Amino acid sequence: xxxxxxxxxxxxxxxxxxxxxxxxxxxxxxxxxxxxxxxxxxxxxxxxxxxxxxxxxxxxxxxxxxxxxxxxxxxxxxxxxxxxxxxxxxxxxxxxxxxxxxxxxxxxxxxxxxxxxxxxxxxxxxxxxxxxxxxxxxxxxxxxxxxxxxxxxxxxxxxxxxxxxxxxxxxxxxxxxxxxxxxxxxxxxxxxxxxxxxxxxxxxxxxxxxxxxxxxxxxxxxxxxxxxxxxxxxxxxxxxxxxxxxxxxxxxxxxxxxxxxxxxxxxxxxxxxxxxxxxxxxx
Numbered sequence: 095x096x097x098x099x100x101x102x103x104x105x106x107x108x109x110x111x112x113x114x115x116x117x118x119x120x121x122x123x124x125x126x127x128x129x130x131x132x133x134x135x136x137x138x139x140x141x142x143x144x145x146x147x148x149x150x151x152x153x154x155x156x157x158x159x160x161x162x163x164x165x166x167x168x169x170x171x172x173x174x175x176x177x178x179x180x181x182x183x184x185x186x187x188x189x190x191x192x193x194x195x196x197x198x199x200x201x202x203x204x205x206x207x208x209x210x211x212x213x214x215x216x217x218x219x220x221x222x223x224x225x226x227x228x229x230x231x232x233x234x235x236x237x238x239x240x241x242x243x244x245x246x247x248x249x250x251x252x253x254x255x256x257x258x259x260x261x262x263x264x265x266x267x268x269x270x271x272x273x274x275x276x277x278x279x280x281x282x283x284x285x286x287x288x289x290x291x292x293x294x295x296x297x298x299x300x301x302x303x304x305x306x307x308x309x310x311x312x313x314x315x316x317x318x319x320x321x322x323x324x325x326x327x328x329x330x331x332x333x334x335x336x337x338x339x340x341x342x343x344x345x346x347x348x349x350x351x352x353x354x355x356x357x358x359x360x361x362x363x364x365x366x367x368x369x370x371x372x373x374x375x376x377x
Contacts, residue, residue: 095159098374099132105186106131106179113179125162130172131179133160134363138371143348145170173367177359180366187373188255198247199256200336201285203267204344205229206260206365208352209237220361227263230288238263238352241365242270245336247284252342253335255373260365268294278303284332306332343372 106114106128114127133156137148149166157163164172205227209217214226217237226237240261245253261270267288275283279301290307298305308326309318318326344350347368355361 095132095136095156098136099128101187101374102131102135102183103128105183109186110179110182113182114176125160125164125172127172127176127179129160129162130169131176131183131367133163133169134173134367135371135374138347138368139375144354145173173363174357174359177362177366180363180370184258184366184370184373187370197280198282198284198332200245200247200253200333201243201271201283201289202333202336202340203240203242203270204340204350205232205236205238205263206241206350206352206361207236207238208355208361210353211235213237219356220358222358223260223262223361225262225264227265236263239361239365240265240267240270241349242267242274243336243339244274245339247332247335252339255339258369260362275303282306284329286333343368346372346376 102110110127110131133152134145134148136156137151140151142148142151146166149163149169152160153163163169208219208224211234214235214237217224217226219237224238226235227240228235240263242259242261243255244257246256247253257274259270259274267286268291271285271289272294275298281303283298283303283305285305285307287308287310289305290310295305306329308329309322311318317323349365349368352361352364355364
């Protein structure tokens with residue numbers, strides 16, 4: 095807790111304060127932004143995945159450490175207000191642990207569902223960010239956003255995240271990747287079949303970026319030949335690291351299910367506070 099608070103204070107005083115400016119007399123509230131961020135991240139790390147559960151946990155077990163903790167409604171408003179600060183904090187925590195020795199990376203996306211398949215047609219929460227989309231791996235429609243991740247492969251462990259991006263659920267993965275990686279150079283990249291595009295692959299080669307995707311069956315082709323099947327198996331094995339990463343963050347933070355979120359800022363805080371907690375406690 096102390097280490098977390100000191101880290102938050104350091105980044106707040108140097109960078110995050112610009113994301114939390116207030117144009118009011120109460121520009122420095124009694125329950126500080128540093129305390130609010132620390133309490134929220136610590137609650138997530140302790141397995142409390144809803145704001146109400148985190149507030150109850152802090153008030154019952156850590157009240158002496160946070161004597162000015164406000165009521166739940168005000169605490170929840172503060173979490174939403176600090177959405178951009180959580181987003182920037184995650185980037186700063188990643189920078190704290192940078193390692194650029196390995197040029198092999200993995201690319202994929204995962205759904206973050208604000209409403210499930212039954213409610214995907216009528217949901218309206220955080221509608222500035224969310225749309226209806228389809229998750230092929232789960233074979234279901236949902237309402238929400240996608241978390242796109244580019245990870246640096248590491249030996250016998252989860253990949254180190256280099257870039258993350260949130261888009262609406264309806265955004266096509268390869269369209270996002272083409273925009274996202276438009277200036278990336280000198281990289282080996284392992285990705286799913288949906289990222290296969292011969293023209294884009296040639297453009298990437300001009301920047302010394304080699305993208306490897308499983309081989310698609312040609313129209314009318316019943317099965318892959320032995321060489322293509324072996325290659326596809328090798329690529330799938332290499333990109334298993336990103337699938338393991340998504341499974342890990344879901345296990346630790348329940349990030350995929352944001353049904354309690356109602357606002358855009360609330361959704362941003364929901365996502366990036368969880369990522370920041372993981373970056374601090376598990377890096």
